[in-house]
Amino acid sequence: MGLPLVRDDGTVRRITLDRPEQANALRLEDLDAVAEAVTGIGPDIRAVVLTGSGDRAFGAGMHLDTFRDAAPGDGYAIISRVAACLDAVRRCPVATVARLNGVCVGAAFEMVLACDARVAHPGVRVGLPEVKVGIPSVADAALLPAFLGPSKAHELILTGDLYTLDELGADRLVNRLVPAGELDDAVADLCARLSAPTAEVIAAQKGLFETWRNTGIAGSVTTSLDVFAEVFALPATRAAIEGYRR
Secondary structure (H helix, E strand, C coil): CEEEEEEEECCEEEEEEECHHHCCCECHHHHHHHHHHHHCCCCCCCEEEEEECCCCEEECCECCHHHHCCCHHHHHHHHHHHHHHHHHHHHCCCEEEEEECCEEEHHHHHHHHHCCEEEECCCCEEECHHHHHCCCCCHHHHHHHHHHCHHHHHHHHHHCCEEEHHHHCHHHHCCEECCHHHHHHHHHHHHHHHCCCCHHHHHHHHHHHHHHHHCCHHHHHHHHHHHHHHHHCCHHHHHHHHHCCC
């Protein structure tokens, strides 16, 4: 147990954080492995599922030894590797689904926010406890206000407390809220629906999501027009148009 487990199951790549005896706490090498797994995707993989080993936790964030063993000047190098992993998840060219099977905090919660969709059971709790050890929440924590609104996002970040999905408004964070025993079925259904369009259009649309997050309306529209024209000309698009039935 240690590095994330990466297993391809048909058209779905499953990435499992695998340190259950430590609530799947992350080390820097785990982040590098996740980044590689969501980047090195061949044409046969149409969706990625991220989850944690066991039923206790999705992930406990960064292992505290990462910070305890670091010199005061190591902060930028550490957080750069965290950010690189989250960026790779966010930019993954196929649909990404987080399977929340337990508590999810810190960098693991940011990884979940970076995914396209989330499936959870009602017992899941989430949080960003970084302030409790004197460091700010950064990187993809910046996505949280778009999910929860500024007020609730600021409360969660500034207190560092854990919150149930109900306390945050489950429908604002997760796409499917199901009993724990139905997680796998819900994930499979969502993966099938998200991977039904052509691989080309999913990759293009996900690229546009990143543009929309980082560019104003005018720039986003201009880029969208160019991407539409490029995808429209592809043979896969022509086949999808011909084969479409309402």
